Amino acid sequence: MSYFDKLMAFSTYLPIREAFFNSRNGRYGADAEDLLYNGPFTMTRWVHGAHIRFEKNELYWDKDRIRLNVIDMPYITSDSNAVLNLFKDGKIAVAGLDAETLDNALEQRWHLNRFNDGSVFFLEFNHRPERLTHNLNLRKALQLVTDPGELVFKVMKLPGNLPGESLFPVWLRGVDGPFRQEYPAPQHRVDFDAARRHLELAKQELGLAEMPALVMLTGDNPISNKQSEYFQNVFKKTLGIDVKIDKQIFKQRLAKMTSGQFDMVMAGWGPDFDDPLTFGDLFSSWNANNRGRYNNPELDRQVRIAQASLDPKTRMDAFAEIQRIIYEDAVILTHYERGVVYVRDPRLQGVVRRAVGTDPDYTNASIVDS
């Protein structure tokens, strides 16, 4: 398996010492003392929902490299305004920003940091035969009026997000360099006339005089609201297609995705390991995460090649083929690659952010005098 070493860095495959696990009597991972540590820091305090404290691990194999003695997290909240207020008050060193707090941070003239967390977000179609979106011409019509650039720069307006061009994000590595440089994503152009022609063909194939309303399943967060309303407007304005937004909380959205109660769903995928396969096999017919039930023997064949081959070039060729099929068959409409924007106290240096694995990584972090 050519990506075996990458899998070994995936947290699901990290080993657990069996004797320690058994000694916790079913409480493994429940509290700070119910975990074993071999990394640069150990958790010495965990007051649930309130406070986490890490201290330098004196038994770490490379302990001389660690320059932070303590990482203290005395506040735990998901309220972005509260986080920004704590940063303003000098109580925390890093604060994540969202669309709501971004303007406030810009007013303060702080330096913004950004990075892509590796995830790709898209509109996934329901390919079950009984659904209208099983029709390729209908999907192509919707694809041809979709402009990820407009979504990212005019609707979402959060720096850091990149317009989605492919299921395979820009950070993935190919044979010798970035995969997307070696195998560019298919060129996407918005074309309203072509879209209308595809829609007419779809109506003929489906035997419909008018296209019925399509159900767009979405989450109940502000970003999903904005996106779904934007696409509802675009599809109506350009193609005259009505979209019924079905807003659901997380678990109920998952249940409806799994049982196929949608025509299209706002979905996304984050990487597990550092190989294009972490995205590449998502729409194989056997993948349980393929909730739109897309089924294409040619795509399945390419996935098997990418899984089995030891030759990097053969594997990357297969991923390029998957990339082409997904675009040409309009399996999904890619929207954006997620960016994260945050402010950081300039005295804190050396924190590494990455798309796969431990993030953020404080192994090389230090406090420098300003």
Added chain:
Amino acid sequence: MLAYTLKRLVQGVITVWFIATATFIAMHNVPGDPLSNDKAVSPEIRKNLEEKYGLDKPVMEQYLIYMGNMLEGDFGISFTQQNRRVNDIIREHFPVSAILGILAIVFAALGGILWGALTALYRNKLPDVIIMFLVILGISVPSFVFAALGQLTLVNVNALLGFTLLPVAGWGSVGHMIVPSLVLGLGTMAFLTRLMRSSMLEVVTSDYVRTARSKGLPPTRIFLKHQLRNAVLPVITVLGPSIAAITTGGFVVELVFAIPGLGRYFVQAVQQLDYTVIMGTTVFYGAFLVFMVILVDLIYGWVDPRVRLE
């Protein structure tokens, strides 16, 4: 009094049983799967998880097991927080919510009684108009707005002073508690002010107050002994449910001020379909509400002897 207390307690137990059963039925009928997540799991892993949480058994059997465990005071293990017992979640986080709630209710009750009495005494005069305007604000503006405003004010005050007068967020010292409890109690205080005002207006024009005045009693004595004591009865009636509502409804304030109360677990559990935490927190809060109502009824009987006779 003992028979009355026992009767109320039995009613309370039946109410809690009903809450537990209704929650169990509702929870199992909400669409969604408690074991599902962003990334699908294999059938083998799913089977193991179902066994671990007892979801492989028929629903009726699950209900009986749950009720049996509940009688022994065991609410089970959380579905979403690795191996964490629901009892531990309640034990660690309820005291935080309770302290916050008690402080908020003390502030709300004292403020409500004082402002309500004042508005009644100065009916249709300037203090009445000003206080009632603030009361309408307090009732109509949601707590998250007050919470955000309160926190922003703290940030600016601290920046202006150059030192931390009061912490912006967090939990652990008296300083952490002041602003969140004020914010949490504002809505209830506004409600109690209105209640106290209307109750006080009734009392002010009553026969016994007129009699007291005609006897030549000093105004302070009339106010404290005859007006306040009688007017405060409706406030005491709503105080019990208010304590429970404030203690359980502090989710937004807890979120904004990064307070590790039980509120966030209560709300998150519903969103994540964490069956055991939903059941544990609902039954616990339900029992707490029932207990507070009974307690208030008993206090009411002590304050107004007619209740006992009835």
